[in-house]
Amino acid sequence: MSFKPKVALSNDFLLQLAKLPAKVHTKVMKWAIQFQADPKSTGINYENINGARDPNLKSVRIDGDWRGIVFKPSAGDVYVLLYVDHHDDAYRWGENRKLTINPVTGAMQMLTFESVTQQVPEEAPSTKAAVAEGVVEDSVATVAPTLFGEMEDRDLMSLGVPQELLGFVRSIASEDELDAKQAQLPMEAYEGLFLVAAGDTVSQVLNARETRVDKVIDTQDFAAALATPESQSRFVMVSDDESMTAILNAPLAQWRVFLHPTQKKLTVGDRSGPVRVLGGAGTGKTVLAMHRAKWLAENRTEANQKVLVTTFTKNLAADIEQNLRTLCSSETFAKLEVRNLDAWVNAFMRSRKLEHRIVYDRKQDAAHQAWQAALAVKDSALDLPDNFYESELEQVVLAQGITTLDQYRTARRTGRGVILSRAKRDAIWPVFEEYRGQLASRKLKEVDDAYREVADVLNAEAQSSKPLYSAIVADETQDLGPQALRLLRALVPAGPNDLFFVGDGHQRIYSRNKAAMSRCGIDIRGRAKKLYLNYRTTDEIRRQAVALLEGCEIDDLDDGRDETKRYKSLSHGPVPTVVNVEGIEAAATHAIEFVRQWSAAQGDGGPLSFCVIASSEKSRDAMAGLMQAAGLRCIAITAQSNHADARDVVHLATMHRAKGLEFDCVIVVAPKGYLGIPEETETQRKLLYVALTRAKRGAMLLKLG
């Protein structure tokens, strides 16, 4: 019996493919599809690479001067397409690479020999530029204190450090040096090392990763190595023309194919109950949520059921839906329902002939009148300002679903500042009662009340009707308040794979929606996970954004706290500029200059995407007018239109509307006051964090005086 050889592609190959001129791209694609079908074809001539570090790397002629580099071990039937380039460049690339298997984790790892070559400190000139394999370790360890010098080989390798890089890693003396060497390390090794540098033990890291290192590894078995989540974060096995074509056609959509090992582990397999995944901006939470939803739809959803994928913002839901459409087959997509929670609750109420409309803004129209009428009944002897009543309504009455005076008398009011005696509560309550009455007479309902009442309906029907959904996947969980979480809890019966939440306390921009999952009937104990690596933003932008949150408390969506220390970015770029400007005209001048400079620097590398992110619709529109007058095409991102991927325009968005989106470059325009005393400007600072972290490459913060 003959088996088809295993064929895989590397992420480097795809990145390189994306850079090729269109004509060559087509030829390489055609060749790669044939190669996938039969890598043993007599038409493929594998040539040795003289001076190669790895005898298993071969060169193959694709067309004219173009060469592919393929991994073809002497034993076993595995072929990996690693790289493509002009003849000389491809050979040079191949000479300096080696594909190995980590003897502890079993992961396939690509070594670059420039990185294995050590620059040893001046004190040890005799070993300068020695190769790491066994040579440098002792000399380095004695020269200066290092971060990982004391660690056992096995511990380092279990974090993902290749055996050949043990000396290289042991020489690292500071976190900055580790960051500078990031590109030379496998992703899992870099991540493991910075977590250890931040204070985690090796077993904490391995437990959190759900990685077992007690198996015997055959370091020649590349077929087995390809099956590890670490290998799959950089290599993908391709078994038919169709999947090969799909991958080659979108070489830059790496998120579809190469998941971070933690993303991969959380995507597949059963979980015994609700899962919560935390991660700073750009750590791939939405990507994970989409892959998990796909897996649940394909594997744990009956024919007449669906997976509900939900989030807070309407235009982010539209974005997710569009991406899921391309990620999934049509059969799978048919088992998904993507909708922001407000829209979902609205549709449910209509389907049940509940005629109330939902109040989204208490400052407008009928809701405003209702609120004013309610304030009119307040007890002036209490001497409490109007905004006290509004925050009490949002943070206590609506958040906790309080509907009677008795409940209000005993309500938790932690963090509210003002202490209220029973008599005062009795005097305040009529305002809230009046407000609900005023709303009801106008056929209106606060959104939290709508969530609560729908949850009550669902709970009452739970025994008698089949659940609508097999599972729920929620993005932006930090902006779903307690009643929203209770509603999600009521939508699926408690059990394996029921609820999957991703979110980030740094991005909590609706402070009224602060909720602890455990107090909403959602128990995540043993299923609380984290993503650490920022795939979107340069580390320079990430640091700048994080610095703005100094002094702010970041929660973990439950009763604990998150911290910023353990997050890192994979890419680097210029430090964002922060400029004080007087007036919107000056802000527009800086923004125009920024767009022109970045566009000029990009040359013919393809247009960049830009977004001006403003603190209000008014300043967004003023910036649009001024930039348009200077000849730049501008387009506003609204709840209805979300063309964030268009590249020949400058997008403009409010901070709330920009959530979840991303652009090459971002210009943030905010009043200086946003950076006032941290305790008083937490929400504003989080808005700035969200806005800045929308940028992939360049960012500027304009502080309006």
Ligand SMILES: Nc1ncnc2c1ncn2[C@@H]1O[C@H](COP(=O)(O)OP(=O)(O)OP(=O)(O)O)[C@@H](O)[C@H]1O
């Ligand atoms: N495994 C991956 N490989 C390559 N790119 C990835 C991967 N995961 C995520 N990305 C990319 O990183 C960027 C951020 O991903 P995503 O939007 O999922 O992050 P997020 O944590 O939801 O961000 P935020 O909370 O800031 O909105 C996107 O461009 C996405 O395509």
